[in-house]
Amino acid sequence: MRNTALKLAAVLLGVVLAGPTLAAVRCQNTGSYERWLETFKKDAAAQGIPARVIAEATPHMTFDPAIVRRDSAQSVFNQTFLQFSDRMVGGGRIPNGQAKIKQHAALFAKIEAQYGVPAPVLVAFWGLESDFGANFGNYKVLSAIATLAYDCRRPDFFRTQLFDALRIIERGDQPADVIGDWAGEFGGLQFTASDYLKNAVDFDGDGRRDLTHSIPDTMASGANFLVSLGWQRGQPWLQEVRVPQNLPWDQADLTIKHPRSQWVAWGVKAAHGSLPSDELPASMILPMGRHGPAFLAYPNFQAFLGWNSAYVYSTTVAYFATRIAGAPNVDHAGATLVQPLSTPQVMELQRLLIKAGHEGVGEVDGKVGSGTRGAVKKAQMKVGLPADSYPSAELIERLRGGGSSGAIR
Ligand code: CA
Numbered sequence: 001m002r003n004t005a006l007k008l009a010a011v012l013l014g015v016v017l018a019g020p021t022l023a024a025v026r027c028q029n030t031g032s033y034e035r036w037l038e039t040f041k042k043d044a045a046a047q048g049i050p051a052r053v054i055a056e057a058t059p060h061m062t063f064d065p066a067i068v069r070r071d072s073a074q075s076v077f078n079q080t081f082l083q084f085s086d087r088m089v090g091g092g093r094i095p096n097g098q099a100k101i102k103q104h105a106a107l108f109a110k111i112e113a114q115y116g117v118p119a120p121v122l123v124a125f126w127g128l129e130s131d132f133g134a135n136f137g138n139y140k141v142l143s144a145i146a147t148l149a150y151d152c153r154r155p156d157f158f159r160t161q162l163f164d165a166l167r168i169i170e171r172g173d174q175p176a177d178v179i180g181d182w183a184g185e186f187g188g189l190q191f192t193a194s195d196y197l198k199n200a201v202d203f204d205g206d207g208r209r210d211l212t213h214s215i216p217d218t219m220a221s222g223a224n225f226l227v228s229l230g231w232q233r234g235q236p237w238l239q240e241v242r243v244p245q246n247l248p249w250d251q252a253d254l255t256i257k258h259p260r261s262q263w264v265a266w267g268v269k270a271a272h273g274s275l276p277s278d279e280l281p282a283s284m285i286l287p288m289g290r291h292g293p294a295f296l297a298y299p300n301f302q303a304f305l306g307w308n309s310a311y312v313y314s315t316t317v318a319y320f321a322t323r324i325a326g327a328p329n330v331d332h333a334g335a336t337l338v339q340p341l342s343t344p345q346v347m348e349l350q351r352l353l354i355k356a357g358h359e360g361v362g363e364v365d366g367k368v369g370s371g372t373r374g375a376v377k378k379a380q381m382k383v384g385l386p387a388d389s390y391p392s393a394e395l396i397e398r399l400r401g402g403g404s405s406g407a408i409r
Helices: 004-012 033-046 051-060 065-072 081-089 093-103 105-115 119-130 141-150 155-170 193-199 215-228 260-265 301-307 311-324 343-355 370-383 393-402
Strands: 238-242 281-285 294-297
Touching: 033 051, 033 141, 033 155, 051 141, 051 155, 065 141, 081 093, 081 311, 093 105, 093 119, 093 311, 105 119, 105 215, 119 215, 119 311, 141 155, 155 193, 193 215, 215 301, 238 311, 260 281, 294 311, 301 311, 343 370, 343 393, 370 393
Parallel strands: none
Antiparallel strands: 238 294, 281 294
């Protein structure tokens, strides 16, 4: 799930990610893979994983250099919300999602009764994670996870994943040759092995938690995972709104919540349907800044972020779910005023933000994450631009010209 945004853009849609590859200094492995695997197998046995499971898994825990290359290629993902969501939600996915709900209506009713998660939300994840079960990935999961557990970049994370993958085999949920993506995520919802072990449920009653063949197991497991991430029954997750030009822009921030009544008092209106003036807490999100689409994100939106912390991806899944549930196309008019920054521009902005003393940017990587957005907001407030947290060429200009405070030009 962590790689979904990149994977979907690259695999499902045939898009070549043309962003620059960052020439990071890479760690180097020393010991041999074979010796490492022998030690891992001893540790697995010591942790109580039966010898028959280790024997069954061994032929599949092969080293794959293609996985390491894939993991090292840190392509920068810099599509705007509308570029990404138009692609993800287009191509017939909305009618396909609605057809899936009709086809499995009894199942979704049963899941909603038990977990409180409505069908459009589950189908949105299913559609974006695996194209409704049509695309599980092209790698052997055990090989991918073992390779990354041996590799020096993130060994601890993947070592845990590998133990958990063996436990999934021990439990009889999946065979040792299960297929998934290059980072070892698999099934209709592309769970990591650890998320699978913790959250997968057997909903068709055959005794196996099978998230590759069983749609009931897959959908109920997604609901179970969302509940573990804080999903609350009967509440909305995302709503498109129209905002006035005099909105206090600095309040548009995922970390800031106000009751809906406050947003209404500030002149926010529903884009369609109604916006009750009540106490339900909501954050304003402007994925393309103050000119672009505007949404109120409700407490349930946190479950989308828990599933995948990438902001554009989470907003896209949540938006896709509203579309499947009947919402019209998001407003595209204002976005024509938005000029997205290129990766080199984002990197320049990050350098300027760091130079100006704004914290939270992290490394200069050309990616606009929550740290960079937070620093953008502080810089906008300081130079007197509307503080909508969206990086712009105008802000770069101001920061270039600003220099250190007190400088006289
Ligand atoms: Ca089952």
